[in-house]
Amino acid sequence: MRPTSSFRLLPWLAPLLLAGCINDGATYQIDNTGQHNLSLVREQTFFWDKKINFYLVVARMPACMRRHAIGSLAPKTPVEVWQVPSGAYIIRAARFMYATETQTCEGFAKMDAEPAEGLGELVGTFVTKNGGPVFEPAKKAQPAGSTAAQ
Numbered sequence: 001m002r003p004t005s006s007f008r009l010l011p012w013l014a015p016l017l018l019a020g021c022i023n024d025g026a027t028y029q030i031d032n033t034g035q036h037n038l039s040l041v042r043e044q045t046f047f048w049d050k051k052i053n054f055y056l057v058v059a060r061m062p063a064c065m066r067r068h069a070i071g072s073l074a075p076k077t078p079v080e081v082w083q084v085p086s087g088a089y090i091i092r093a094a095r096f097m098y099a100t101e102t103q104t105c106e107g108f109a110k111m112d113a114e115p116a117e118g119l120g121e122l123v124g125t126f127v128t129k130n131g132g133p134v135f136e137p138a139k140k141a142q143p144a145g146s147t148a149a150q
Contacts, residue, residue, distance in 0.1 A: 021044050021045065021046065021047055022042050022043065022044035022052050022075065023041075023042070023043050023044070024041075024042055024132045024133060025039055025040055025041040025042065025057075025133060026039065026040050026126055026132070026133040026134050026135045027039040027040075027135065028081060028123065028124060028126075028135045030102065035059070035060065035061040035062075036059065036060045036061070036102060037057075037059050038056060038057070038058055038059075038081060038089065038091075038100075038102075039056070039057040039059070040054065040055070040056060040057075040079055040126040040133050040135075041054070041055040041056075041057060041067070042054055042055075042075065042133060043055070044075070050074070051072045051073055051074055051075075052072065052073065052074075052075050053069065053071075053072050054069075054070040054071060054072075054073050054077070054079065054093060055067050055068065055069055055070060056068045056070055056079075056091055056098070056100065056108075058100055058101075058102055058105040058108070059102070059105065060102045060103070060105060063104075063105075064102075064103075064104055064105035064106070065105055066105040066106060066108070068098070068100065068108040070091065070093050070096055070098065071093065071094070071096045073093060073094050073096075074094075075128065076127075076128040077093055077094050078093070078125050078126065078127050078128075079091060079092070079093040079125065079126040080092040080093070080122065080124075080125050081122075081123045081124055081125065081126070081135075082119040082120045082121065082122055082123060083120050083121050083123050084115075084117075084119070084120035085120065087101070087102075087103075088100065088101045088107070089101070089102075089123075090111070090115075090119050090120060092119070096110070097110070097111040097113075097114070098110055098111060099111055121138075122138040123137070123138055124136050124137040124138045125138070
């Protein structure tokens with residue numbers, strides 16, 4: 001039995017259905033070894049979806065690595081990374097805020113409000129540039145009385 005002409009076109013049309021999908025990411029290297037990182041992953045299943053799924057991959061290799069769901073957000077949503085004095089991290093993306101850690105990579109708790117002691121120090125932000133996410137480190141505050149070029 002010969003396939004009909006519409007079935008012969010299916011392999012050629014499939015790439016068009018997947019053309020607008022997103023599956024990308026960016027990484028913040030905590031200690032510049034490549035073994036201790038926080039990575040943002042964005043996934044969009046169908047090109048017609050207005051929002052995409054955001055995930056955070058927490059890794060301290062070879063001890064642990066875990067992927068946690070942040071939420072379904074607009075593709076260009078910035079994701080802030082804050083570090084608290086204990087060494088844990090607070091991740092803030094739109095209306096979502098989570099606390100996570102890299103000792104076991106398992107801790108990932110949704111936060112309803114900002115902690116009373118604050119978010120800690122802004123480490124940087126995952127932003128969208130040229131269609132994909134990149135990690136932009138936070139600018140360090142200049143100490144009082146110092147100048148940039150001496």
